[in-house]
Amino acid sequence: MTGTESGVPRKQRADSRRNETALLEAAAAAFVVSGVNAPVRNIAARAGVGVGTIYRHFPTRADLIVAVYRHQVEACAEAGPVLLTESATPHAALASWIHLFVDFLVTKHGLAEAMRSDDAAFQTLHAYFLDRLVPVCAELLDAASTAGEIIPGIDALVLMHGIGNLCIGADSPDYDARLMVGLVIAGLRVR
């Protein structure tokens, strides 16, 4: 229940907003150096707040991750339709978009792991990333499928899930996520 008896809600306190942005900055910084599983106490200390303040603003780690990466996810989502109109073929657009998505993932240490975690706390992360990006992917798949360039019936959710998985551990020297993703893209083509 927010607000006074009269029903008109008191506006959010200034310090609360300050803390929220401080937390976002601190989290972004912590994620860069320690990955998205950076200890809560770390982030709180960086932001100069108590741990309780993190939980008040971002009840689950997923909420914090979503908030930190929202801009980049939006950019990726918006790139889909653009690529579709600008690319030579739908398959080329699909390939470009997937590479964009992969680039996003591999530069966020631990994000790919988190994305696929079945831990309930990551439900909102899962939901946001996929709800925002799966339709875009589906549109690209559909276009390429209609053009007869790829095998039909591929589910966008499954594909993104798989692409995400392939990006796990992408910073290991004896692995090459992009190569594997490339194999998948090649495997999509009709032969």
Add this chain to the structure above:
Amino acid sequence: MTGTESGVPRKQRADSRRNETALLEAAAAAFVVSGVNAPVRNIAARAGVGVGTIYRHFPTRADLIVAVYRHQVEACAEAGPVLLTESATPHAALASWIHLFVDFLVTKHGLAEAMRSDDAAFQTLHAYFLDRLVPVCAELLDAASTAGEIIPGIDALVLMHGIGNLCIGADSPDYDARLMVGLVIAGLRVR
């Protein structure tokens, strides 16, 4: 330093051996219901031993996992050459073998995740699984490559790494690891 002054080592105590097999059975059971990250205390309780006993026999979780699954890994490794002689083509052998590997992984909740963990504790797991299976995979890849069925230059380690990744979360209802692996196998073919 083990043994008496005279240099002849005292043989392993009977209770020690008993505990080791009890632990293996308990761990196998725990892995089935809770995945390979089942709490140490759980496994110890199941086996009717103290936690210290686990660490004495299996210093890291990876050691325990390796011990539990050794038979199945060996079977998979040995299947490679057999498939190569019995299959119609090297590519068919490769595909069959990969499916075998995938079947092994997807039925072990959490094993695929553990396989790719960069945590130092999982080093021996990584080492054992890959050292045992990568050469087999390399042989199959080589045969298929020589036969001109697949694109050349694919590194077995990278491929297995990727296949392992694709198997993460295979028990989720909205994912299909086998489909994704199938795409990779298709992507390997020359066109």
Add this chain to the structure above:
DNA sequence: GCTATAGCGGAACCAAGTTCCGCATATGCA
């Protein structure tokens, strides 16, 4: 049987996530 010691159990310690509550302070109003 006796002795030396390998091996055992589990308490204690550590790391991280999460909850909760007394306290501080910003807001809205007089």
Add this chain to the structure above:
DNA sequence: TGCATATGCGGAACTTGGTTCCGCTATAGC
């Protein structure tokens, strides 16, 4: 401007799970 009150804060305390360590027990070898 000063006051009342709800909002929001900090961080201690609790939980869970891994890891270490040490006094004690039971076995192997004689």
